[in-house]
Amino acid sequence: MDVQGKLYICPTPIGNLEDITLRVLKVLKEVDLIAAEDTRHTIKLLNHFDIKKPLTSYHEHNKREKGKLLIQKLLNGENIALVSDAGMPGISDPGEDLIKLAIESDLEVIALPGPTASTLALVISGLPTRKFVFEGFLPSNKKERREALLSIKSEERTIILYESPYRVKALLDDMLSIFGERDIALCRELTKKYEEIFRGSIKESINRFTQDDPKGEFVIIVKGAEKxxxxxxxxxxxxxxxxxxxxxxxxxxxxxxxxxxxxxxxxxxxxxxxxxxxxxx
Known part of the structure; x- marks a missing residue:
């Protein structure tokens, strides 16, 4: 009977390279192939740790065709590590689709623990952590974004959102319009040299990031609605x-x-x- 390969889900640092785990390094050195969201980004990580393994791209625009190819390689016995640009593959990235394909193909999928921006931001926000909901990136279209915010307006759990620096001001304006004032934490450049955690109200955060152009990817933690x-x-x-x-x-x-x-x-x-x-x- 042919031995099938394993798909390893390997979290990578969200900023500080020292946050990579020993186990992830071991797997990256031992697999036959590394599937990366952006090979140009991942090669810097591999070079830093002197890992020399074949790389292939797997991203939003080629996931349909490349996913089938990677599944065939796994069925043929190759072990593959899946990495994203930063953090846990499968969270707000196309890795979700490859994992689903592998499970549907009865392949073994092994997830390794490691860095993820969402829970790191939640813990450091100072907002309630007992119950929370992850919404990721909301739609970039204004109408769709406002509809998404309206659908979670009454959510009592702490809300975790992702946003790019180019849309964060528009998101905050819409949140103030729909949620009203809420406690909020904006976390950017997590684990990096210029890490910043801004805690305050939605209105205060609008004032803060109107004065200075926002830079870096944001994790936004929003207090849930009052019961x-x-x-x-x-x-x-x-x-x-x-x-x-x-x-x-x-x-x-x-x-x-x-x-x-x-x-x-x-x-x-x-x-x-x-x-x-x-x-x-």
């Missing part, structure tokens, strides 16, 4: 269906479009869910 506030809103509309709620506003002179938006905000629901109830009005 008492969420309950008071839900009780206000508890005896009314979504359709009756819509009719209340349209009878007051609102357009149906504005009524849908308002009801979604009142009830902490996605707009598309409210829109379905408005179709036959």
């Amino acid at each position: 008492t506030k969420v309950n008071s809103i839900s009780e206000e509309w508890a005896g009314m269906t979504i359709k009756d709620h819509l009719l209340k506003y349209t009878d007051e002179g609102m357009t149906k479009k504005d009524a849908v938006k308002r009801v979604a905000e009142d009830r902490g629901l996605p707009k598309n869910e409210v829109y379905k109830e408005s179709i036959d009005i």
Whole structure:
């Protein structure tokens, strides 16, 4: 019987190269092939630790074709290490798809522990850590981003978001508009020389990053909605269906479009869910 290869999920440092684990180094030295999100980025890591192994690219734009090729190599007995540019492969990157393919092909997948920006930022934020939800990158389109924020407006758990420096100001503006004031922590350049943790309110963070152009990838930790506030809103509309709620506003002179938006905000629901109830009005 042919021996199948193993897929190793290898977290890499998010900034400080000393954060790599001994076990990850051992695996990178022993596998037959390393699949990297950006080979130009990964080669610097390998050179630093004097690791000389074949590299192949596996990223968002070639994952369909390359994924099949990598699975075939695993089936043929090659051991492959999957790495992303930084942190844990499979979290907000195309590694998720390769892992799924490997599991569907009955291949052994071994995940190694290591650095990940989301939990590091959560722990250092000073915000509640007992319960949290990871949302990753929200849509870059303004309308879709606002809809995504509206859908988590009533979330009581601490929220973890990722954002690029080019969109962080727009995200903060939308958060203030939809969430209102909340405690927040903006973490950038984690583990690097210019690491910064900004703790304060959403409005304070807007002021901070309006004065200085944001640099580096951001992990944003947002305090969840207050339970008492969420309950008071839900009780206000508890005896009314979504359709009756819509009719209340349209009878007051609102357009149906504005009524849908308002009801979604009142009830902490996605707009598309409210829109379905408005179709036959």
